[in-house]
Amino acid sequence: VASDTEVLDYDVHEAEEEHVHLPYLHHHFDDIHQQRESTSLCMWLFLATEVMMFGGLFFAYTLYRWLYGAAYHAGSKELNILLGTINTVVLLVSSFTMAMGVYSASMRRPRALVGWLVATWILGAAFIGIKGVEWTKDYHEGLIPAVRWNFYETHPQEAQELAEAGEQPDHVKMYFVLYFCMTGLHALHMIVGLLLVGVFIRLGAKGQFTNGNDQPVEIMGLYWHFVDIVWVFLFPLLYLIGGFTMSRMHF
Amino acid sequence: MSDRTIEESEHEAQSQHIIPPIVYLKVFGVLMALMILTCAIAALDLGFLNTLIALTIAVTKATFIVLYFMHIKFSSKLVKTFSVAALFWLSILFALTLQDYFTRHGMQLPQF
Numbered sequence: 001v002a003s004d005t006e007v008l009d010y011d012v013h014e015a016e017e018e019h020v021h022l023p024y025l026h027h028h029f030d031d032i033h034q035q036r037e038s039t040s041l042c043m044w045l046f047l048a049t050e051v052m053m054f055g056g057l058f059f060a061y062t063l064y065r066w067l068y069g070a071a072y073h074a075g076s077k078e079l080n081i082l083l084g085t086i087n088t089v090v091l092l093v094s095s096f097t098m099a100m101g102v103y104s105a106s107m108r109r110p111r112a113l114v115g116w117l118v119a120t121w122i123l124g125a126a127f128i129g130i131k132g133v134e135w136t137k138d139y140h141e142g143l144i145p146a147v148r149w150n151f152y153e154t155h156p157q158e159a160q161e162l163a164e165a166g167e168q169p170d171h172v173k174m175y176f177v178l179y180f181c182m183t184g185l186h187a188l189h190m191i192v193g194l195l196l197v198g199v200f201i202r203l204g205a206k207g208q209f210t211n212g213n214d215q216p217v218e219i220m221g222l223y224w225h226f227v228d229i230v231w232v233f234l235f236p237l238l239y240l241i242g243g244f245t246m247s248r249m250h251f
Numbered sequence: 252m253s254d255r256t257i258e259e260s261e262h263e264a265q266s267q268h269i270i271p272p273i274v275y276l277k278v279f280g281v282l283m284a285l286m287i288l289t290c291a292i293a294a295l296d297l298g299f300l301n302t303l304i305a306l307t308i309a310v311t312k313a314t315f316i317v318l319y320f321m322h323i324k325f326s327s328k329l330v331k332t333f334s335v336a337a338l339f340w341l342s343i344l345f346a347l348t349l350q351d352y353f354t355r356h357g358m359q360l361p362q363f
Contacts (some may be wrong), residue, residue, distance in 0.1 A: 040330050048337035055341045059348060066358065088286055096279040099270075099320045106269045218322070225320045229313045236289055236305035244293035 024213035036215055043219045047226050054230055057182050061237060064178065068171035074158045075175030076242030078143055078151075080134060082249040084239035087130050088231065094123035095228045102221045105204070105214035113204045113217070120224070121197045124190055131187050144180065145173045179238055186234060189227045196220050268325035278319045285312050 022032055029035040065072050101116035135144075142150035152159045152169050159169040200220055203209065209217045242248065289308040293301065318324040323334050352358050 037327060037329070040326060041333055044330055044333040044337075048333065048340065051337040051341055052344065055344050059345055062345070063349070063352060085286075085290060089283070092279065092282050092286065095282075095316060095320055096275060099275045100272060103269065103272055103275065222321055225316050229316055232312045232316070233306075233309050236293070236302075236309050240289065240293035240305055241302065243296065244290050 022212065024211075039215055039219060043222050047222065050226060054182075054185065057178065057185065058233070058237075061178050061182065064171075064174050068167060068174055070162055070165040070167050071169075071171030072175045073242060074155075074162060075172045075179070076238060076240075077248060078138075078141070079179075079239050079242065080137065080248060081239055081242070081244055083130055083134050084235060087127050088235045090123050090127045090130070091228045091231050094120050094127070095225050097123065098221045098224045102214070102218045105209045105217040108210040108212070108214075110204060110207050110210040113210060114201055117197055117201045117204060121194060121201065124194045124197065124224075128187060128190055128194070131183065138176075143176055145177050149173065151176075182234055182238065186227065186230050189230070193224050193227055196223065268322070270319065270322065270325070274319060278315050281315055282312055 025032050025035055029038065097116050097119040101113055101120060104112035104116055138144055139148055142148045142154060151172055158172075162169050162171070197220070200209070200217060204217070285308050289305055292304050292308075295301075297304070317334060321334075323331055326334075
């Protein structure tokens with residue numbers, strides 16, 4: 001009985017020590033491994049719900065593309081392929097800079113962390129800026145359903161071709177409704193990402209994530225990469241279906 | 252609480268897999284190459300193959316991002332399962348809803 005008590009005391013003593021060691025280890029976790037695993041798991045669970053939210057839009061896209069293939073083609077041709085491609089490059093580079101930020105946090109280099117996060121923020125802001133230019137052009141060209149729509153007046157030939165292909169000109173409207181819903185929801189995620197990166201730059205400059213507590217940066221990075229992946233699918237589905245041609249690079 | 256145990260737990264905190272920058276750079280190179288490829292293929296008119304190839308490239312790009320940038324390659328089996336679970340639910344959303352449309356609304360089944 002005496003020896004059992006000794007063993008018990010020893011274990012409790014060890015367990016208590018574990019809790020004091022790391023200031024960023026929350027009290028309801030046994031150790032840092034458990035905390036890391038739980039946090040990763042929760043973020044991936046959240047990303048799964050994000051996949052389902054975007055999934056609804058991607059399904060609507062699939063269904064109506066099936067029905068209105070020619071109209072999608074005509075609608076896609078109105079998008080500026082050059083701006084779309086530049087934005088794809090911008091987002092891919094921003095994913096790289098974010099990955100380097102996570103690396104810098106793990107290596108406990110505060111200045112490098114802040115530098116990579118600032119680069120990520122600038123690229124993210126550039127993406128939103130280019131999207132704003134595109135949407136402004138869409139407005140002036142009358143391509144926004146329910147706001148300013150005069151596609152048939154400005155494109156009589158396309159409307160004629162669609163009628164010959166057995167489609168309604170209104171089907172182009174469906175393409176643009178989905179275009180604005182999908183890129184709009186994506187841009188909303190980018191803006192949330194920019195706010196997050198901004199907060200992390202401030203806290204990172206104070207050395208918050210380079211004291212061993214690098215996981216928050218990684219978790220925020222997961223969100224940023226997810227938003228990049230959504231664009232990886234939006235770019236071919238919205239922009240490339242109209243073909244990659246010089247005539248679509250006009251300003 | 253001795254210094255030794257602090258070092259131990261600090262080491263424990265650092266025990267997660269740190270991917271070296273050269274890997275990130277290589278993955279970035281692959282992503283850029285795939286982007287150029289998908290643009291080049293979009294310049295050709297291959298009919299329904301265009302969409303098939305574009306989606307295959309997009310899935311490949313996403314896989315590289317998930318495996319390396321999002322560290323899934325070095326994550327636990329449970330986290331890996333969660334990352335794939337999203338695709339499983341997405342496939343239910345697509346499969347069940349599409350079969351409903353195909354059998355109810357007079358839609359034509361795919362003709363290639």
